Each structure stands twice: as structure tokens, then as C-alpha cells.
Amino acid sequence: MQVDLAETANIEKLISRVGAGLDQFLKFEHQDCWQSETQWRECLDVALPSQGVGIDQIVDDLVAHVIPNGSAISKPGFTSFITTGPTSASVLASTAASIAAPQRYSLTAFNLLEDLSLRWLASMCHIGHMQGVYSSGGSVANLLALGAARQFAFEKLGHDAGAYGVPRPVHVYASAESHHTIQRSAGVLGIGRRAIQIIACDRHGRMRVDALRAAIQNDRSSGIVPMAIVASAGTTNTGAIDPLKELGEIAKENGIWFHVDGAYGLPGILDERIRHLYEGLEMADSVIVDPHKWLGAAVGVAATFVRDRQLLYRAFTQEPADYLEGAIKQETAAAPGIEHSMDDFGVPYFDYGVELSAPCRGVIVWAMIREIGVEGMTQRVKRHNDMAAYIATAAKEHPNLELLLAPTLSICCFRYVAPGIDDLDFFNRQLHRRLIRENQNLPSTTQVNGKLALRPCFVGARTNHAQAEALLKDVLRIGQDLVEELRHRAN
Numbered sequence: 001m002q003v004d005l006a007e008t009a010n011i012e013k014l015i016s017r018v019g020a021g022l023d024q025f026l027k028f029e030h031q032d033c034w035q036s037e038t039q040w041r042e043c044l045d046v047a048l049p050s051q052g053v054g055i056d057q058i059v060d061d062l063v064a065h066v067i068p069n070g071s072a073i074s075k076p077g078f079t080s081f082i083t084t085g086p087t088s089a090s091v092l093a094s095t096a097a098s099i100a101a102p103q104r105y106s107l108t109a110f111n112l113l114e115d116l117s118l119r120w121l122a123s124m125c126h127i128g129h130m131q132g133v134y135s136s137g138g139s140v141a142n143l144l145a146l147g148a149a150r151q152f153a154f155e156k157l158g159h160d161a162g163a164y165g166v167p168r169p170v171h172v173y174a175s176a177e178s179h180h181t182i183q184r185s186a187g188v189l190g191i192g193r194r195a196i197q198i199i200a201c202d203r204h205g206r207m208r209v210d211a212l213r214a215a216i217q218n219d220r221s222s223g224i225v226p227m228a229i230v231a232s233a234g235t236t237n238t239g240a241i242d243p244l245k246e247l248g249e250i251a252k253e254n255g256i257w258f259h260v261d262g263a264y265g266l267p268g269i270l271d272e273r274i275r276h277l278y279e280g281l282e283m284a285d286s287v288i289v290d291p292h293k294w295l296g297a298a299v300g301v302a303a304t305f306v307r308d309r310q311l312l313y314r315a316f317t318q319e320p321a322d323y324l325e326g327a328i329k330q331e332t333a334a335a336p337g338i339e340h341s342m343d344d345f346g347v348p349y350f351d352y353g354v355e356l357s358a359p360c361r362g363v364i365v366w367a368m369i370r371e372i373g374v375e376g377m378t379q380r381v382k383r384h385n386d387m388a389a390y391i392a393t394a395a396k397e398h399p400n401l402e403l404l405l406a407p408t409l410s411i412c413c414f415r416y417v418a419p420g421i422d423d424l425d426f427f428n429r430q431l432h433r434r435l436i437r438e439n440q441n442l443p444s445t446t447q448v449n450g451k452l453a454l455r456p457c458f459v460g461a462r463t464n465h466a467q468a469e470a471l472l473k474d475v476l477r478i479g480q481d482l483v484e485e486l487r488h489r490a491n
């Protein structure tokens with residue numbers, strides 16, 4: 001018997017068995033995997049097999065031991081991370097791509113959807129004039145955007161930084177609330193993490209315009225190249241949106257690249273009640289958004305947008321390679337005509353970023369937008385913003401709650417308060433751990449102006465108003481229990 005054959009002929013049956021396990025998972029009736037850790041560890045943690053068990057057993061293992069002991073992230077009440085349980089359309093599309101188009105290149109329907117969905121996504125987010133490229137997440141998307149910024153800043157000085165590196169120190173201006181992947185990107189790009197100039201925020205978590213002006217002024221005669229201003233359209237911490245218009249104008253005045261990190265918050269522009277906060281987005285030289293956050297894709301999909309992808313090309317080209325050129329006959333003026341899908345690379349995404357082999361991500365975004373349309377996406381975004389607003393109103397009104405920051409998007413920062421609690425940070429941290437262990441509603445915590453806050457971030461497609469209500473109820477109940485325990489101990 002041939003034992004090295006991966007069985008694919010039965011994919012329909014096999015997938016339906018895995019699908020049944022996933023449907024069961026999506027009922028969210030299982031315990032947290034921590035509770036049964038000994039059992040599944042025993043079943044799974046076996047020695048390297050010399051003989052295979054066959055694909056039927058693999059499916060059984062997946063359904064019996066792996067899937068039911070997966071992550072809490074998919075739960076509707078999970079509001080800690082901005083990544084969330086993916087929608088079914090997203091998962092089906094990525095499964096289809098992994099079989100029918102293992103790479104995003106060459107003339108295929110998938111390659112078409114790669115570009116089409118980038119245009120849809122740009123258009124949906126009001127940056128229809130920009131060109132995009134997908135990557136694995138906001139970390140890489142920010143890296144690509146800052147790579148374009150580096151290329152731009154030095155080309156102005158007659159120097160190709162992509163080819164020859166960075167000959168002079170640079171500064172990048174980003175707020176204290178900006179995502180730390182900005183720092184790491186600077187490290188990877190060879191300008192150094194310390195090139196990031198941290199600009200102070202106001203009490204709402206937005207970059208202070210006066211502080212930015214002062215920092216740029218201060219650098220003026222230093223010989224340091226001002227490389228980019230990084231604005232956040234929705235900070236990870238609180239969802240704050242920097243004053244994009246003012247920051248964009250400063251960037252223009254000074255000829256500095258203007259980057260907008262909208263990994264989480266860019267889809268917020270769909271909510272017309274807060275659209276004015278995105279004024280100035282049209283001035284951006286680069287913008288990123290993570291479809292694997294608010295839009296509901298499975299993790300592994302981000303997009304970077306710039307005005308002209310040729311700049312990305314000059315920043316990131318790997319330069320021609322024989323194994324690539326030899327694989328695909330590019331149509332040229334001398335040898336025109338396409339007679340096979342491998343006669344055309346399609347859009348050469350491998351030169352616009354840092355990944356060569358890469359999955360088709362466009363089909364995922366295409367499926368999600370096509371499934372519910374811009375209208376559906378808008379409704380979802382507004383529902384989540386409403387949920388944060390609902391918590392905020394309750395926190396303002398209830399004597400045992402305190403609103404720590406009025407929400408801009410779908411994050412609300414609040415805490416439990418009661419007379420006689422000395423250390424509210426410690427108290428709320430305890431409350432939070434108890435809440436998590438109940439395994440129903442799982443927000444994170446954060447710091448807001450020096451105070452520990454409970455921080456639900458509503459982004460999951462399966463999350464609705466019931467979760468916001470349940471979270472409040474749980475916080476109030478656990479808070480009261482803890483207060484009573486404190487009193488008991490005091491007596």
C-alpha cells in the first residue's frame with residue numbers, strides 16, 4: 001500500500017465531518033480548554049510517529065480532541081483582543097484558496113479577486129484613489145507603509161534607501177498611544193526603534209498637535225531626516241482617533257510622509273455619525289487596515305494602501321531572480337500573447353512587500369464584502385459602536401460604575417467603584433480575573449490616564465447587544481460580591 005499519499009479525493013466527506021465538529025464548537029457549550037488540559041494533552045502529546053494513522057483518524061482527532069479545546073477568542077463574549085472569531089464566509093474562502101490556488105500569483109480568478117477586493121476595500125473605506133497589497137497582519141502592513149515612507153524620504157534626497165540602506169538618522173513621529181509595531185517596523189527597516197519620537201497625547205488619547213509641531217521644530221536644524229508622521233485612526237487601547245486633518249496639514253507643510261494606522265479603526269468610517277473624525281484621511285500617503293479585525297476575516301489578512309505601488313516596488317523589490325523568471329513567461333512587447341495561466345504572473349505582489357510565497361487573501365475579503373455588502377458591514381460597525389455607547393451610558397448613570405473615557409468607536413473603558421475601596425486598580429484587577437474565569441464575558445484591562453480600566457472591545461461578527469448587557473450585569477454582580485467579601489474581612 002502506498003503510504004505517502006495525502007488523501008484528497010474524499011474532501012467533501014472529510015470536510016463535512018470537520019464542519020460538524022466546528023458547528024458544535026460554535027455553539028460555545030464546551031468548557032474552557034484549561035479544565036480538560038490533562039486529557040487532551042495525553043491524547044495529543046505523543047512521540048513522533050514512524051507510521052501514519054491515515055486521514056480518517058486525523059479527522060477524528062480534530063473533532064474529538066483539537067477543535068473542542070480551541071480558543072476562547074471565537075466566543076461572542078470575548079472582547080479582549082481586536083482579532084475575533086472569523087465569519088464562515090471568510091473561512092470557506094480561505095479553505096477554497098488553499099486548495100484551488102495555493103499562491104496568489106499567475107492568471108487565476110483568485111489573482112483577479114486579490115486586486116478587485118483591494119479596490120473594494122479601499123472604496124468602502126473612502127480611500128478609493130489608493131492602491132493596495134495584502135500581508136499577514138497589521139505588523140507587516142505597518143512595516144510596508146513605513147518602508148514606502150523611508151523610500152520617499154530618501155528619494156527626495158537623491159538616495160535609494162531600498163538598495164543602499166539608510167545613510168542618515170531619521171525620526172518618525174508617533175503618539176504615545178500608537179501601536180508598538182511602529183517601533184518594531186523601524187527596527188526592521190534599519191532606522192532603529194529609537195527613531196520613533198513619542199508625541200504626547202491629550203486626555204482622550206489623541207496625539208497633541210502642539211507637541212508634534214514642537215518636536216518637528218526641534219529637529220529642524222539637527223540634520224535628522226523627518227521620515228513620517230504616524231497617526232492612529234482608532235488606537236488599540238481606547239479607539240481614539242488622532243486629529244487627522246491637523247496632522248495631515250502639518251505633514252504637508254513640512255513635506256513629511258503621512259501614515260494612518262487604521263488596523264482596527266478604519267472601518268469605523270462606515271458609521272456616518274462619526275465619519276467627520278476621519279476628515280484628513282484623504283491627505284494620507286499610506287493607510288493600513290486589518291480585515292482580520294473588525295471585518296471578520298480569519299487571522300492572517302491585512303492591507304497596506306499607498307497612492308502608487310511603484311514606490312513599494314522600489315522599497316521592497318527582491319530584484320529579478322532566475323527561478324521566478326523561469327517559472328513564468330511574462331508577456332512582453334517582443335513575445336506577446338497569453339496561452340496558459342502560467343504565461344502571466346498577474347499583479348507581482350511579491351515585489352510590493354516582504355512575502356514571496358503567500359496565500360490568496362483577496363478571495364477572503366471579496367467573500368466577506370460580497371456576503372453582506374457595504375450595508376451589512378455598516379450595520380455591524382454601528383452595532384458595535386452602539387454597544388460601547390450603551391456601556392458608557394450605564395457607567396455614567398450607575399453609582400457603582402465609573403466611565404473612564406467616552407468611547408470613540410467600539411471600545412469602552414470603565415471600572416467598578418464603591419465607597420470604602422482603597423485601591424481601585426487592585427479591586428478592578430481582581431474583578432476582571434474573576435470575570436474571565438467565569439468564561440462568558442472576557443474583556444481585557446488597560447490603563448486610562450493612570451487608572452486601571454475594564455476594556456471591552458466589540459468587534460466580533462457574532463457579538464450583539466446581549467453581550468453588552470450580560471457584561472454589565474456580570475461586572476456589577478462580581479463587584480458587589482467582592483465588596484461584601486472585603487466587608488466580611490474587615491469585620
Ligand SMILES: *Cc1c(COP(=O)(O)O)cnc(C)c1O
Nearest residue numbers: 137138139179181236261263264
Ligand atoms: C492590531 C493592531 C496592529 C497590529 O496588527 P496585527 O494584525 O496584530 O499584526 C497595529 N496597529 C493597530 C492600531 C492595531 O490595532
